[in-house]
Amino acid sequence: MSRLDRTLPVTVHGHYWVRPATAPSGDRPVPLLVGFHGYGETAEDHLAALTSLPGAEAWTLAAVQGLHPFYTRSGRVVAGWMTRLDRELAIADNTAYAAAAVEAVRRETGASGPLVFAGFSQGVAMAYRAAAAVPCAGLIALAGDVPPEVDAAALPPVLIGRGLRDEWYDEVKMAADQERLHGAGIAVEECVFDGGHEWGEAFRSAAGAFLAGIARVPAP
Secondary structure (H helix, E strand, O other), X not given: OOXXXXXXXXXXXXXXXXXXXXXXXXXXXXXXXEXXXXXXXXXXXXXXXXXXXXXXXXXXXXXXXXXXXXEOOOOOEEEEOOXXXXXXXXXXXXXXXXXXXXXXXXXXXXXXXXXXXXXXXHHHHHHHHHHHHOOXXXXXXXXXXXXXXXXXXXXXXXXXXXXXXXXXXXXXHHHHHHHHHHHOOOOEEEEEEOOOOOOOHHHHHHHHHHHHHHHOOOOO
């Protein structure tokens, strides 16, 4: 008998970290920023990056951790999002996971204002997928490109950024993303800063300004 290769859906548990807004919102609904970390990072790492953005105290922040943990050589437990193995199944699983995380955070914190997704490096692909699937007001994408299967026309306004010395998300990839997003009629802001594959101070400032603009509009 030939060897058979099958897949089986199972229930797994994912982690997300939440930091409720710390600044008074008055009568305005509290906005929600949900982020996705890079390869070999944790949701806690990503939450620290989101917390450092100017004006972040007015937002409820949530960082979602990839469903595939592994050990670093030092023994630290980190995570990744997916590989090319069972790619379509992983995309569907991760997108549903992201949507469920948004619902859970809204339910437990009461953050009913505008929703923005953010991603760094490998997490950018997840941010694009989530933004195309869940109604939102904006997307922050640092050092990662638009996944090929995402319908660009379904995306909200986007802030994309890269460091000048980023060898992975280089000028060619960013230009391709700009052309694709502009071609789909999406409002795009760009930030190229002096740095590498990292959160640069200039990008933090640009992200803070992007969020400030969105916080002034009604929730979708």
